[in-house]
Amino acid sequence: MVQVLPLRQQSSTGNSTDGFGCSLKQLSINQSLPGSDIDIFRKATVNTELDQVMTPASDRGFVVGVSSLGGHTRRIFHEHRATTHDFTENSIYIRDLSHAYKADLRGPFDFVLFEISPASLGKIADDAEMPGITSLSVETASKDIVLANLARALIPALEKPDEANALFVEQMTTAIGTYLVQRYGGRPMVGSDRSGSLSRAQEDLAKSLLLENLDGNVSISDVAQVCNLSRGYFIRAFRQTTGMTPYQWVLRERISRARDILRTSNTPLAEVAIACGFADQSHFTRVFAGIVGTTPGNWRRNA
Structure with a gap:
């Protein structure tokens, strides 16, 4: 529920606007x-x-x-x-x-x-x-x-x-x-083909929260709630918007962060795995190879 004005007629001065942009x-x-x-x-x-x-x-x-x-x-x-x-x-x-x-x-x-x-x-x-x-x-x-x-x-x-x-x-x-x-209800929005998708504001908010918590300290339900959506609708709308489920998107962002670490440091693979939110090195290697096509060690040597 949005915060509403006191339940009486208002009189105002100054140049402020209401929630709909009216002076x-x-x-x-x-x-x-x-x-x-x-x-x-x-x-x-x-x-x-x-x-x-x-x-x-x-x-x-x-x-x-x-x-x-x-x-x-x-x-x-x-x-x-x-x-x-x-x-x-x-x-x-x-x-x-x-x-x-x-x-x-x-x-x-x-x-x-x-x-x-x-x-x-x-x-x-x-x-x-x-x-x-x-x-x-x-x-x-x-x-x-x-x-x-x-x-x-x-x-x-x-x-x-x-x-x-x-x-x-x-x-x-x-x-x-x-x-x-x-x-x-349910008609395509004029000038938009994003029906069933996240709004731009919701997409930006969801991605920001997920990026801030790549270690897994935020749940999909938490992100959906912040976006004022049910968990099921949020997952469907996120996939419609990005082409991926929230979990798939997070995995790709974790791999992107891992590649940055591998490219710029000699941090052991086990520590890279933990830093990027993976359960262990084995999990990290499996996901990395599935997305990138080679193991983290091979990728680092060739980077």
């Missing part, structure tokens, strides 16, 4: 409400000239925005082009937060937002008897009356969170989550 000083409404699987926000402004929104890639999952106003426009910057989108009443957007985002905003807006982590999306899909869904299709300024009506029903709870009925909020977020995976 806090320009928001006339800034409300939040936590859910068991989905965090709910309401963001609104009456300003017509707005700051540019920029957010880096992250492993937070997806954010779904539902507009209750017309007249808002966004010019979204992609790698080699920009696209302009006009938001009408009851239009929505779905953003994959694993991709960096930059957009120029113009015109007032009033959005109800739903943030869903990868783990929560998987749980929602499982509960909806649609296992295997790991993404939502990217949408921008698409009309969705059903989702708009569901979002609108939560506005009173956002306005008076202390009086909100927790059971009602849970039932509404369950209905919203089920609707999202049924309508938008």
Whole structure:
């Protein structure tokens, strides 16, 4: 669960931004409400000239925005082009937060937002008897009356969170989550062929943790948990991303480290084996020969 704002309308000064890149000083409404699987926000402004929104890639999952106003426009910057989108009443957007985002905003807006982590999306899909869904299709300024009506029903709870009925909020977020995976779940992401893969942020985090613990002091379950994924999904997504299981990737990185040691020192093979996370010299020799095609001793002599 992400850390959410206090459950009341906020007023802010300064140039800081919220978790979605919006300038806090320009928001006339800034409300939040936590859910068991989905965090709910309401963001609104009456300003017509707005700051540019920029957010880096992250492993937070997806954010779904539902507009209750017309007249808002966004010019979204992609790698080699920009696209302009006009938001009408009851239009929505779905953003994959694993991709960096930059957009120029113009015109007032009033959005109800739903943030869903990868783990929560998987749980929602499982509960909806649609296992295997790991993404939502990217949408921008698409009309969705059903989702708009569901979002609108939560506005009173956002306005008076202390009086909100927790059971009602849970039932509404369950209905919203089920609707999202049924309508938008499992479609290929626009501009990406990485569906079912780790996000860039997750891949970098996983590889960094594994490299820091080549001696085996971190488990695959630990890495999966840090990436906010189940162990099974993490292994499948890692293989989809890298072409190897986490264990195969670690073995190759251990061999790479061993080759550096062999090339630059006279350290005994038994010590090289331990330094690179192998159980003993025999294990090291077997894996090294399987990957490199020759024994560590022969490779050192020829290096």
